[in-house]
Amino acid sequence: MLVSDLNRREEALEELAQVTARPDLPRAVTCLALVLKAAAGERLSGPAAARMMPLDLRSATGLFDELPTWLPFGSHYPQEIAFVRLVEQRFAAVAGTLGPGLPALARARGMHSTFLDLYDMPAAHDLRQALQRARECEEAGAPAARDIAQEVVAAARSTGDLPNEAEARRLLARIAEAERRWADLTAELLAVVDLVERMRERVGDGDTRIELDLTPSCAQLIELVVDGRASALAPARAVELAERSRSRLLLEVFGSSVSHALPVQLAELRDREAGTEQGRVREGVLPRPGGTDFTPRDIHPALQRRRRADREAVWAELEATGPLGAAYVRHRRGAPATFEELRAVLPPDVVLCELVRRGPRMLVLVVRADRPAPTVFAVPLDEDPDLLRPPAPDGPARWGEPLEPLLRAVAEHSEPGETLWLVPDGPLHDLPLHAVEVDGTPLGERNPLCVTPSASLLRHRLGQDPDAGVRRALIMADPDGDLPHARAEAHLIGGLLPDAEVHTGTSATRRRLLERLSSESYHVLHLACHYGVDRTRPSGSAIRLADARLTVEDFLSVRLDGSLVVVSGCETGAQQYRKGNELIGLGRALLSAGARGVIVSQWAVNDVSTALLMAVLYRELGRGRPVVTALSTARSQVRAMSFQDAVERCERLRSLSANRPVSARLGHDLAQLRLRAGDSAGALEEIARLLSETGHGTEERRALTDLRRQVRFLDGRLDADYAQPAFASPFFWAPFTLVGDWR
Structure with missing residues (x-):
């Protein structure tokens, strides 16, 4: 200056x-x-x-x-x-x-002029310009592309320039693929994976780690294994590569925030490790694209290097102490599970299935405890699953035909009744895979089904025995007084469980919820409330309670160790899809807070069918059934439920003494149910009785009057049939998905 x-x-x-x-x-x-x-x-x-x-x-x-x-x-x-x-x-x-x-x-x-001059390049060009020249040669089919890329790899490796070395190796991989040199392609892609891993270790913020995506290279390597072109890689490596590319940021945050058991004699090393934690990945649970706030210590390269070196030194000492120390270090690194680790935690009746999208094909990796190697195969996709839309209320009973060949192939590797643990890829996370029919039956009925962002997330929890049955429950519902079936559902669930604390209306507050979770342990947390989705900033999505909103970000301050969390509202499973299968939403926050399993909805739900489904779910849980089996049974019963059965169950719900304050609202929904059954006379009779008990000028009376006008318009045009299924469309019975532990 x-x-x-x-x-x-x-x-x-x-x-x-x-x-x-x-x-x-x-x-x-x-x-x-x-x-x-x-x-x-x-x-x-x-x-x-x-x-x-x-x-x-x-x-x-x-x-x-x-x-x-x-x-x-x-x-x-x-x-x-x-x-x-x-x-x-x-x-x-x-x-x-x-x-x-x-x-x-x-x-x-x-x-770099010493070698760039060999390829007619001006002096003083850097590696990025050399790579651009190599790309131009590649497009022109000139053999110099490979020579330039190899020179860039050598120069970048000598100086520790990881980004340019990775880019040069990607170019060499493309050249090897074009020339069908499969061994060279495999070697270059493995090198890219290793380089990206090393780059991720140098980054302190979560958003940048997400952008350093392992998925393209890992998916291509898996395809080479499935097609038999990667002779150096066993099928087990394909499973490990899939895990390396799935929700790694969440896995790293889980490893850096959740303590793994260590013997007392290693406490001194653990304390030394704690002093090196500054500079580790931050905001990894709910990263904010383009809006990350850094502190100087998070971006200062020297501080990062020193703390990383100190941490690596402590970890090396821990690894040298034996298997326990080595396992602790793998957990703290957030290292993905190996094939043998996954196989070891699988019960005999559970099948793990990893799905990896690669162009117009889905690569399937099936892991079973009784097989020493995974089964790998590919299924062509005739239609793009990304174009599928959720079921509609008036839609057909059959949904998801484009996915039937894929899930039929998956089902062939399992017996009916075995639990399917699916790890989907990309937008498949947002689809009700359990609703897709296999040989005329929804997959979720043939095989109780759960999903996870990655299999490695459950590696440590599956090594622990789950609590026997569901005993203590915290239930909050209908804080605004406009969800009568949610309130009825809450009181019914409270009666099905041995020790349930139920809060509805004005007592269902954010303050009470946070106080209870900070001072008590519960086996189940059930929330039946409105949920507001913020699609641009998922951490701002919130459950609406009586006194305030409970945002997704708020769950990062509580611990839910061992809990099953059921969020019975509209679109509670809505999430933002990021690179590397990083799914940003409520489910992610709950899993990171320690929940063993999360049940969330994938679209706006129907109040009546949801209340009936939850009643069956908790009845089965109260009988000691695994969560995945209880949810499968609930879906099956609601799908087959006739209008007659649905009306009788709603009548029983309304008759509960705790539901008297919302009796008129429950009756309104019951009249609608009768109308859907084609019984306009029964609906009018129900409305007339409710109007006689409802005061003038109330919101309930206005709603009943509007419904009566609609019924009168249809009176005489419908034929009553209470034997037909009331909830045949998957819209009613399939919105809820279990994410996490199936037990």
Whole structure:
């Protein structure tokens, strides 16, 4: 600034004299000082700077332990290289003014000109420009593309430039694929996976880690295994590669925040490890794209490197103590599970199935405890599953025909009654896979089904025995007084469980909920409330309670260890899909808070069918059934339920003494149910009775009057049939999905 902007050259020379007086100055800084002195008019400094050119790429090593954090070098980019480039650019800018005495080579030569000149490239181009030249050669079919990419790999590896090495290897992988050199393609893709992993270790914020996506390379490697083209990789490696590309950020946050058991004699090492935690991934549960707030210690490269080195040293000592220490380190790293680890935690009657989308095919990896290797195969997709829409209330009983070939193939590797543990890919997470028919029966009825973002998330929890049965429950419902069936559902559930604490209406408050969760342990948390979805900022989505909103972010401050959480509202499973199968929403927050399993809805639910489904679910849980079996039974019974059965169950719900305050609202829904059965006379009779018990000017009376007008319009045009299914469309019986532990 003193030299170029303020033209205060005397003052600049004084400052530079003080800087260059230090004996331990990095070579790149010394060169920059000489360049600035030459620009300020010191004649001998120009030739001295020229004699130092070109700079070695390691000539700025150690510099960033001292420089402030405002330097514009990202935390996952090699800062020393960027600084060397800065010095060379300054030198090139002033070289023309330093006189004819400078050697021509020193004026023009850049850090990579030694090999770039072989390919007719101008001097002083960096690796990114070399890669661009290689891409142009690739598009033109020129063999030089491979040579340039290999040279970039060598140069980048020698300097620790991970991003450019990864990009060069991706280019080499494309070339190998085009030439059908499968072994070389496998080697290059494995190298890319390793490089991206190393880049992720250098990054402190969650959003950037998500952008460093392993999915494309891992999916292509899995495809090579499935097609028999990766002779160096066993099928078990395909499962491990799938896990490396799934919800890694959530897994890393889980490992960094949830303590794993260690013997007392290792407490000193654990305490030392705790002192290195600053700089680990932050905001990983609910990352904010483009809006992440950093603290200086999170982005200062030197601090990151030091703490990472300290942590690695402690972890190395822990690993050396034996199997327990090594397992602890794997957990803290957030390392994905191995094939053998997954196989070891699988009961004999549970089948793990990983789905990996690769272009127009779905790659399927099936893991069973009784098989030493996974079964791998591919299923072509005739239609794009991304185009599927959720079932509609007036839609057909059959849904999801484009997915039937895929799930039929999955079902062939399981026996009826066995639990299917699915790990979907991408938008498949948002579809009711349990509703897709296999040989005329919904898959979720043939095989009770649960899903998870990744199998590794449950690795440690499946090693623990679940609590026997459902005993203590905290239930909150209908805080606004406009969800009568949610209130009825809550009181019915309270009667089915041995120790249930039920809060409805004004007692269902955010304050009470947080107080209870901070002081008590519950086997079940049941919330039957309105849910507001914020699709642009999922962490702002919220459950509406009597006194305030309970946002997704609020759940990060509570612990739900061992709990089953049921959120019986509209679209409670809504989530934002990010790279690497990172699913940002309520389910993610609840799992990270310690919930064993989460039951959420995938669309706006019907109040009546939801209340009836929840009644069956908790009846089965009260009998000691596993969660996945209880939910499967509830879906099956609601799907087959006739109008007659539905009306009788709703009558029993209304007759509960606790539901008298909402009797008129329940009656309104009962009249609608009779109308759907074609019984307009019965609906009018129900409405007339309710109007006689409802005061004038009330909201209930207005709703009943509107319904009566609708029924009168249809009177005489319908034929009553109470034997037909009341909830045949999957819209009614299939909205709820179990995410997490099936037990």
